[in-house]
Amino acid sequence: MAGSATLRTTATGLRAPATVPASKRKRGRPSKAASSSPKQTSGRELISQKAGNDSSDGEEDEGTTLHGISLASARSRSVKAASAKRKRKMAKFQREDSEEGQEEINNFLHQARSFGDFFIERINIQSSMALWSSETDDNLRSNYFINIQHLCKKSSGTPVTERSLYFALLRQWLQEYNKSHRCKPKAQFWPTRVIFVGDSDSAELELWVSESKKAQLSDVDGYVALSHCWGLPTKTEKEQFCTTQENYRHRLKGFSMDDLPKTFKDAVEVTRALGKQYLWIDTVCIIQSIEGADTNDWKIEARRMEQVFGSAYCTITTSSAEDWTKGFLEWRPSPRFIQDAFGQWTYFGSDTADYTKDIDAARLNQRAWVLQERVLSHRTIHFTESHAFWECGDAVRCENFTKMKSPPGREHFLVDPEFPSRLYISGYSRTIDFIYFLFEKYAQSGLTAKSDRVVAISGLVKRMELPATGDLRFDTEQERVLLVQVRAFQNYTMVQKDSEYTILDKDSVIVGGLSFDIPTYIHFQHCVVIGMQWTPAQVEDTEKTYHILLVRKIRFENQYERVGLGEIEAHYVSEDCWKGELC
Template sequence: MACLVVVIDVGGPDPSTLKLLETTSLRGYIALSHCWGKPTDEEKTQYCTTKENYQARLKGFSIDNLPKTFQDAVRITRAIGQSYLWIDAVCIIQMDQEDWGRESLSMEKVFSSAYCTISADAAKNWTQGFLERKSPPKFITTYKNGKMMYACSTSHDFDNHVSRSELNKRAWVIQERFLSRRILHFAEDHTYFACGERVRCENFTTLISPKRKEYFIFDPAFPERLTEAGYERMLEFIQHMFKEYAQAGLTNRSDKEIAISGLLQRMQDVIGSECVHGTFRCFLARLLLWRVSDTVTDNEVACSGDTEHGLPSWSWMSHDHIEFFPEHEFIDAPINANSFDSESQLHVRIFELELRDCYMEERGERHVLVQDDDQCIAQFWLDTHEKTQIQGCIVVGKSQEHRWFVLLVTEIPRKRYKRFGVGEINWHYISKTSSDGVLV
């Protein structure tokens, strides 16, 4: 059954009038990626599409009923020569959980199918707009060999203008950026066109991405390039992407998994590996080994680790600031019990830590060194600063130096365990026997 898509028709005879269009076979539309900011209830009522104004907007509405950022997007869509524009606040019925629940799952198709995405990097909210420059570019006319030439006085800085912009710190935008085939970035003092593995700047410079992380981000058919990357490069990119996504901003924490679901589904289909709560089965051991970032504050930790929205304790998605480790050579543990069940739980083997005569030295509220006869035999990183009793560990992998990488767990009723930290330890200090359990 064809899916109904709603877009804004900007190509009518009257440039001041727009209308919503329902269609099942639309091609050649532009999608807008933008920051909502903190709109008031009055602004939402005025600018958003709601149940109350939806039917009226199908017949037509004034461009003045849109904020400046949206009006700028209309201007660019027309300048590109396209007639249709998709904006989430206008094309999805707002303040309607049923419509949002349906449309939020189709974001992957919206951005991957668009002719082009407009990225309003310069606009921090709806009303700011993105076409007015702080310092307009100056084009200088010169002559060489009798031919007229133009030189642009503006300089480019793609990393700061785009990659580190406020817009690209938003969780939803990561998916939008990866899945878009081509993007027009409107930064405060420069405009960029990203397509393939190249970025063209308005000063006629072309940037070519190195064959590292950016190479995969600029894939117009993402994640096709990942299939040719090999295990290590693919893992490196996925860990980098998840680290960036974990700390990206979300207005509603309940959107943590939804905001990347389309991207993960596409990767799952191409890689051919099941993905549960952001963890691919083929990279299970490496994606379980994450720790809360050393730079995170106690207040930020208090806001993390929230599992009320169905995120298990073992998923990196349960925290906002994480780092994956180790970076050096890693050998999977010879344990075949680490697997997902029908309820997305991990069936694991629980080992005891034999640390009775050891001394634990705190190197911070979450970093602990374990010593035995003045020799460091382990170090643990706790997920929170709260004191929790270690009731066992799950062996995930080892290094060539015979140090085991483990998840620290505490037991809850009925042989069920929750993760509360991670660490590495000399193998002599892990029990030889184990018991079965479920990590939730």
């Protein structure tokens, strides 16, 4: 997301049993070297270092000492010494065999100690050590930390499977937001068809027609929707995986998981893990054509996307999957282990999270259909190559417990769970700027079928209730071109007032205002009308107000670029117009 703050990194800790024999472990007071002031290592460097099970043969590697905690196999570099205040706050401690010394250690480890972007924490000497981001929500952290302990094998101390941890966190997110947030769909809506996945590991699925299952669905708390990338499936893959006229009746009676590609199988697994029994996938729930023209069913259902994604309990996206066959639950980093001074191995999750790279720049979010699916969804879980992200109106959270607030710019509107409620109260200037940004972003997105250009954004247009009075259109022949009707200004005077420019009539009465993208650039002659404001009683142009983009011609014929935006009485914009391309 352009302009987004980068998520801060962190990790979660799980204790694993020591692999170093008891006879090799250091006991009693640490050595002089261990108790001396250690080199300072940043939290980011600490986690990124590899610390595998190198000491499993019984020989303890020489480790870096971090305030009394030895990190075996760490390859750290010296960084600048911490401030005097930080040094006092992170004062070293001595391990004592006495009860008093043990209590001192417990008290020290019980308190969260700031270390760069991290807190280092240990509830007691027997519990696992954890590093938490300083941005972590305390309640969510505490609840999840307890859940992690329950998911550990007593024999090994490592997670049962990494996937179990992810699913536990996803359920925790949903529970927290169900209790304290208003980003749930208000009206109960069911798509024409949904997949019944059940709540077990059964390989049998059913395609349900919602109208005929009203009784069963009346008390159900919603369905999960999948947003995915089709890729370029072959005819054989379409025949096997899509719902068609030929296999439709069969799927109503039940079909096997083997009839789905890997990405869809993963979606079924996630749906069950979230405690839901119903899943919507366009490929399965809309009758598709194998080749040739779209089916009538697709033409009808394609215009219901605003309701389908806007009413879903949750949307899951496959940002890491390029097509149906790749899946999205296997793209996980390898576990990391470090060893503390007491011989205990601690499991750590992955350490980096880049929202812009992992989500905004992902192939999935370069597709035109996905833009409206993302904006219209109330709550979204993104599965990327390295992390799972949770996105709703409150914030964006990552599985490593970092949290990012939406920036105040255009992206603030994109993550609005009640889109476009934030837009309605943002003022005309920001509204017009966002509408242009949205259409521009959409025009730059890819489509397999150019004929989908208009329908793939129809849900967003419907939700915003945009009037059909603007001069912006999509070129259905070219993928990335906005067609515009260019107009000229007439009979006006412009004066600067602070950072804005005011339009005056011949009597010096204010009739409009302009804002330029580059404050020093005010040379323009043309505009594009993208909206009009009036009341039903108004019929004269002098009583109407145009919302406009300020444009200037560039070197190629009939091509223009934006230089600003504004509003002006219609009287001061020419009725005559000519065709152009907005680049």
